[in-house]
Amino acid sequence: MRCDAAFRCMELSGHKRRHMALASLRTRARIVVSARTHQKPEPPRWCRHDRVSSRLLAQFGRDVDRRRSDHTTEARCAGRTAGRRHPVHPETAVNCTSHSKSQLATAALIAIAAGPSMATDFDIAGGRLSVSGSIFVGTVIRMDDRDAELLPAPNAALVGATGTAVGGKNQDDGNLNFAKGDAVSRALKGTLEVAYRRDGYGFVGQIKGWHDFALTDGARPFGNLANGYAAGAPLSDKGFQTRSKFSGVTANDVYVFGRTALGDSALDWKAGAQKLEWGSRFTIPGGLGDLSPRDLPALRRAGAVPDDLHVPVPALTASLAITPATTLDAFVQLGFRASALPGCGTFFSANDFVTSGCDKGLLGVGSDPASIAAGTYIKRAGDVQSSDSGQGGLGLRQKVDALGAEVGLYVAQFHSRVPYLNAIKSQRTGPPFIPNDPGGLNPQYFVSYPENIRTIGLTLEKKLAAGVILAELSYRPNQPYQYNTVDLLNAFASAAGPTPLRAAATTTPAGAAFDGYERHKAVQLNMAVLHGLPALLGAAGGNVGAEFAFKHVPDLPDPSVTRFRRPDVYGQAPVGAAPCPATSSAKTCSTDGYVSANAFAYRLRAALRYPQVFEGVDLTPSLVFGHDVSGWSEDGSINEGRQFALLSLKAEFQKAFVAELAWQPTWGGAYNNSKDRSTVSFALGYRF
Numbered sequence: 222m223r224c225d226a227a228f229r230c231m232e233l234s235g236h237k238r239r240h241m242a243l244a245s246l247r248t249r250a251r252i253v254v255s256a257r258t259h260q261k262p263e264p265p266r267w268c269r270h271d272r273v274s275s276r277l278l279a280q281f282g283r284d285v286d287r288r289r290s291d292h293t294t295e296a297r298c299a300g301r302t303a304g305r306r307h308p309v310h311p312e313t314a315v316n317c318t319s320h321s322k323s324q325l326a327t328a329a330l331i332a333i334a335a336g337p338s339m340a341t342d343f344d345i346a347g348g349r350l351s352v353s354g355s356i357f358v359g360t361v362i363r364m365d366d367r368d369a370e371l372l373p374a375p376n377a378a379l380v381g382a383t384g385t386a387v388g389g390k391n392q393d394d395g396n397l398n399f400a401k402g403d404a405v406s407r408a409l410k411g412t413l414e415v416a417y418r419r420d421g422y423g424f425v426g427q428i429k430g431w432h433d434f435a436l437t438d439g440a441r442p443f444g445n446l447a448n449g450y451a452a453g454a455p456l457s458d459k460g461f462q463t464r465s466k467f468s469g470v471t472a473n474d475v476y477v478f479g480r481t482a483l484g485d486s487a488l489d490w491k492a493g494a495q496k497l498e499w500g501s502r503f504t505i506p507g508g509l510g511d512l513s514p515r516d517l518p519a520l521r522r523a524g525a526v527p528d529d530l531h532v533p534v535p536a537l538t539a540s541l542a543i544t545p546a547t548t549l550d551a552f553v554q555l556g557f558r559a560s561a562l563p564g565c566g567t568f569f570s571a572n573d574f575v576t577s578g579c580d581k582g583l584l585g586v587g588s589d590p591a592s593i594a595a596g597t598y599i600k601r602a603g604d605v606q607s608s609d610s611g612q613g614g615l616g617l618r619q620k621v622d623a624l625g626a627e628v629g630l631y632v633a634q635f636h637s638r639v640p641y642l643n644a645i646k647s648q649r650t651g652p653p654f655i656p657n658d659p660g661g662l663n664p665q666y667f668v669s670y671p672e673n674i675r676t677i678g679l680t681l682e683k684k685l686a687a688g689v690i691l692a693e694l695s696y697r698p699n700q701p702y703q704y705n706t707v708d709l710l711n712a713f714a715s716a717a718g719p720t721p722l723r724a725a726a727t728t729t730p731a732g733a734a735f736d737g738y739e740r741h742k743a744v745q746l747n748m749a750v751l752h753g754l755p756a757l758l759g760a761a762g763g764n765v766g767a768e769f770a771f772k773h774v775p776d777l778p779d780p781s782v783t784r785f786r787r788p789d790v791y792g793q794a795p796v797g798a799a800p801c802p803a804t805s806s807a808k809t810c811s812t813d814g815y816v817s818a819n820a821f822a823y824r825l826r827a828a829l830r831y832p833q834v835f836e837g838v839d840l841t842p843s844l845v846f847g848h849d850v851s852g853w854s855e856d857g858s859i860n861e862g863r864q865f866a867l868l869s870l871k872a873e874f875q876k877a878f879v880a881e882l883a884w885q886p887t888w889g890g891a892y893n894n895s896k897d898r899s900t901v902s903f904a905l906g907y908r909f
């Protein structure tokens with residue numbers, strides 16, 4: 222069975238013929254394989270629902286008509302436990318990391334061509350072995366000229382561009398390395414998954430590999446910190462974490478699962494590296510969705526598939542059906558895992574010195590290569606990794622017949638999945654910073670992952686006749702908020718630079734570490750409505766959806782006291798009652814762009830499905846529109862005035878071959894440092 226975009230379930234066409242065609246090959250291999258269409262008992266209710274409504278939102282930016290074969294889905298459903306739904310959180314990114322900022326706000330919406338893997342099944346040793354995978358090749362091309370407002374003049378001049386930005390030399394490398402028409406990615410990638418199930422127990426193992434030729438081989442005009450700003454040479458990924466490298470192979474899900482009877486109840490459990498799937502997966506990040514680390518470089522490759530989007534974590538998860546209407550969920554994370562960020566110098570990177578392998582915070586007014594030659598940079602100290610312990614959660618889900626809905630209550634504690642910038646105070650008695658750092662006494666910086674972030678979430682999920690309503694209200698009493706980078710650098714690299722952090726820097730002992738963030742409360746409300754469409758405009762069906770998000774910081778300080786975030790390219794607003802310099806623009810002088818107490822955004826989506834347009838070919842056009850209406854959020858997912866769209870056309874041939882063309886323009890926003898990053902992408906793939 223599978224679920225189409227209009228929420229109707231139907232038999233997979235050609236399923237029986239596929240198994241019959243493979244039967245002779247399997248016999249030659251002396252493996253007994255059933256050539257009939259396999260009949261299975263109905264999976265648990267929550268797995269059936271997973272195939273229909275909830276995953277629609279998880280697939281918000283793609284055609285929802287994507288599922289694995291019944292047998293692979295059965296193995297996943299049997300093993301799925303706490304939170305159990307939505308293996309994909311598209312916008313995870315959508316600004317899943319504050320350091321990715323606004324240019325990743327539509328990352329999830331271009332995770333294309335997922336499609337169902339056509340698993341090959343073998344009956345072995347009394348159980349069923351499913352083997353599935355995919356291979357894709359694709360390219361992503363820049364469609365906008367560089368915006369001069371986003372480029373500092375000294376760096377822009379080195380690539381023959383114009384720059385008028387008043388700052389931002391630590392945030393511009395990705396923009397400088399790619400001009401309009403350049404391929405920012407040309408990737409070959411693939412996945413292979415093996416799932417075995419016997420008597421309610423089983424194993425799932427998946428690996429993925431990728432190679433991005435645009436990054437490994439393409440000569441770039443500016444360079445990055447990792448290659449020493451070698452203009453005209455390929456970028457380097459030396460020191461990058463595995464998933465941020467330009468080429469690699471890594472394991473994804475690797476876990477065992479089972480269902481154990483406990484009296485009249487059933488306990489579903491998983492143990493091993495797995496994706497945390499708690500709450501409803503909305504495209505605007507925050508809330509319970511932040512429990513799952515994300516693979517942002519994978520999101521930006523053409524041909525991204527759902528299993529690319531999340532980083533598995535070592536964990537024990539369990540789901541206990543206390544009654545037919547009540548379910549208790551739990552997880553204990555056994556090791557820390559961080560989100561993978563785009564490496565410095567790559568097109569979608571938004572910070573040149575925070576990601577692993579990028580080890581210098583550049584100072585002064587010269588170009589980046591000139592700053593390195595003159596020794597005007599702050600060195601990176603050893604980063605602080607989070608503890609492997611102290612992460613877990615409990616959830617209780619209850620069907621409420623009076624509402625015709627399921628409500629949930631979740632509590633969890635986790636360590637930040639994204640890094641925060643921190644400082645180490647200079648040990649000098651005079652000026653804190655001296656070029657070339659004689660004696661090694663200059664200030665330094667490092668990144669850390671703030672620990673023990675607590676989250677409480679309330680969820681509601683109401684099924685409609687042809688759709689679903691989803692809602693989630695979350696609260697965090699101790700969410701970290703990153704200080705503005707310019708304020709932080711001025712506080713520790715200068716004795717007189719304007720900064721609201723001067724008093725804090727003065728009281729920090731020499732050589733001591735200073736946390737570059739404050740903890741404040743965070744409230745978020747997400748709501749979504751998804752609805753299937755009947756046949757119209759010549760289509761067999763389709764779907765429409767709308768999502769809304771509101772973020773609130775109850776105890777946010779006034780920006781005249783403390784400021785958080787804002788891209789460096791827009792400069793530093795006056796500190797306290799100090800006047801704004803006459804040479805500064807109104808945009809620089811304003812306190813807009815820093816994290817605001819309130820932020821609101823919405824996303825709209827529509828798709829139509831045209832089956833058998835040609836023999837064996839299905840077409841799915843879709844359109845997404847997003848608008849950040851007001852405010853600026855700490856994670857960068859809401860950036861006032863920013864708008865984006867995604868227009869795509871996907872073709873599937875015999876449910877195995879996929880081609881997709883997607884155009885993603887982005888524009889608007891007074892403090893949007895990714896407004897010149899529109900792209901077009903094309904991918905070809907095969908699923909087996």
